[in-house]
Amino acid sequence: MTDHMPDDLSAAGRDMRAYTDELRPRHGVARNVDGEWVLLRHELVVQAALSDDRFSSAVSSHLHVPNGMDSAEHTAYREALDRFLTPEALAPFREKFRRVAADLVASLPRGVAVDAVSQVGVRFAVRAQSAWLGWPADLEDRLVDWVAENHAATRSGDRSWTQRVAESFDDLIRSVLEPRRGAARDDDTDDVTAQLMRTEVNGRPLTDAEIVSVLRNWTGGDLGSIAQCVGVLVHYLATHPAVQDRLRSGVSDAEIDAIINEILRIDDPFLSNRRVTTCPVRIGGVEIPQGARVKLNWTSANRDEAAFGDPDALDPERNADRNLVYGIGKHACPGRLLATMEMRIALQELLAATSSIVLEPQQPAERAVSPVGGWAKVAVVLA
Numbered sequence: 001m002t003d004h005m006p007d008d009l010s011a012a013g014r015d016m017r018a019y020t021d022e023l024r025p026r027h028g029v030a031r032n033v034d035g036e037w038v039l040l041r042h043e044l045v046v047q048a049a050l051s052d053d054r055f056s057s058a059v060s061s062h063l064h065v066p067n068g069m070d071s072a073e074h075t076a077y078r079e080a081l082d083r084f085l086t087p088e089a090l091a092p093f094r095e096k097f098r099r100v101a102a103d104l105v106a107s108l109p110r111g112v113a114v115d116a117v118s119q120v121g122v123r124f125a126v127r128a129q130s131a132w133l134g135w136p137a138d139l140e141d142r143l144v145d146w147v148a149e150n151h152a153a154t155r156s157g158d159r160s161w162t163q164r165v166a167e168s169f170d171d172l173i174r175s176v177l178e179p180r181r182g183a184a185r186d187d188d189t190d191d192v193t194a195q196l197m198r199t200e201v202n203g204r205p206l207t208d209a210e211i212v213s214v215l216r217n218w219t220g221g222d223l224g225s226i227a228q229c230v231g232v233l234v235h236y237l238a239t240h241p242a243v244q245d246r247l248r249s250g251v252s253d254a255e256i257d258a259i260i261n262e263i264l265r266i267d268d269p270f271l272s273n274r275r276v277t278t279c280p281v282r283i284g285g286v287e288i289p290q291g292a293r294v295k296l297n298w299t300s301a302n303r304d305e306a307a308f309g310d311p312d313a314l315d316p317e318r319n320a321d322r323n324l325v326y327g328i329g330k331h332a333c334p335g336r337l338l339a340t341m342e343m344r345i346a347l348q349e350l351l352a353a354t355s356s357i358v359l360e361p362q363q364p365a366e367r368a369v370s371p372v373g374g375w376a377k378v379a380v381v382l383a
């Protein structure tokens with residue numbers, strides 16, 4: 001029996017979660033139209049993520065710090081960068097994020113449709129990330145436009161458009177770095193961006209290209225992720241009133257974090273990451289040649305019946321150990337604490353300032369289509 005799908009099957013234009021739910025029972029490994037080998041089952045995704053010697057992250061000819069690095073080089077950059085994302089480093093931002101969330105929620109209209117993705121998720125993600133990095137508030141609209149264009153370019157599959165969008169983001173980042181050059185040298189401005197500009201790896205300061213790449217990975221990809229996650233979370237609460245009530249009843253931070261992680265496991269909008277094989281590999285009964293492109297499909301792995309039973313059953317305690325929303329292994333998400341803190345605060349403020357969140361019945365929620373996950377639009381009414 002062949003264990004991979006025919007090459008002409010494509011996820012384009014489809015809801016990736018629904019599509020991989022169909023494929024996963026029959027195929028542990030699938031082959032997409034781009035010739036990539038897609039790992040769909042939990043066990044296989046974990047295996048590949050942990051075998052980083054055979055599944056390299058050096059998938060791109062462009063610089064990606066630290067995402068596109070392997071081995072000792074990757075470890076050195078992670079050590080230098082992870083210190084920005086520890087509980088101690090993030091604690092001072094808690095109140096800033098709370099203010100951002102409270103102001104945003106206060107500005108949302110009551111009794112009419114509000115889109116949880118564009119009006120809540122994207123705005124909150126951009127404002128919270130800017131507060132963290134020390135970026136000026138007047139960049140907000142440019143960043144919001146960038147998130148939308150990045151999604152559109154990714155969806156189109158047009159590589160030259162994706163490239164132009166990436167370059168426009170780099171220009172935006174450079175405009176943030178420029179005024180900090182003097183200040184960064186003088187130690188006057190001590191925001192996260194200025195600290196990053198002073199960071200050393202292997203005894204030498206980061207180059208300009210490296211700083212831009214780090215900021216691109218900290219913001220470019222993750223503004224979109226946090227925005228999509230907020231859309232998933234609000235949709236879940238609007239459609240699961242018992243869970244909404246439970247969160248309204250004043251649960252601890254740890255409990256709300258566990259519920260957030262579990263909702264995101266059920267509907268993980270961060271779809272996949274790439275690898276390239278460094279040698280011929282046999283995985284899931286399939287022979288993959290050296291130099292082949294492989295995708296770790298987190299969304300599918302997080303719903304694998306073999307690991308979780310009913311993928312839609314909310315069971316934070318039982319499923320926490322197997323949850324792959326933030327990946328696993330050396331490349332596991334360094335931004336997990338920041339992302340969790342931001343989403344927890346966004347939900348707490350949204351719940352504190354409302355007595356109910358329901359779907360707007362006239363405007364059905366729309367799923368996002370591959371290669372974007374989660375929801376494209378979630379119209380809710382706040383009361």
Ligand code: HEM
Pocket residue numbers: 049057065066067068078217218219222225226229270273274298324325326327328330331332333334335336338339
């Ligand atoms: C809810 C939001 C987020 C989700 C679901 C998420 C998910 C992930 C996942 C699954 C990986 C593993 C990638 C791999 O194995 O190739 C990852 C890596 C990464 N994430 Fe996140 N992330 C989120 C937010 C953030 C934030 C806020 C930051 C930074 C401020 C961040 C920075 C990174 C970086 C730099 C990597 C690459 C790490 C490496 O290659 O060593 N992420 N993320």
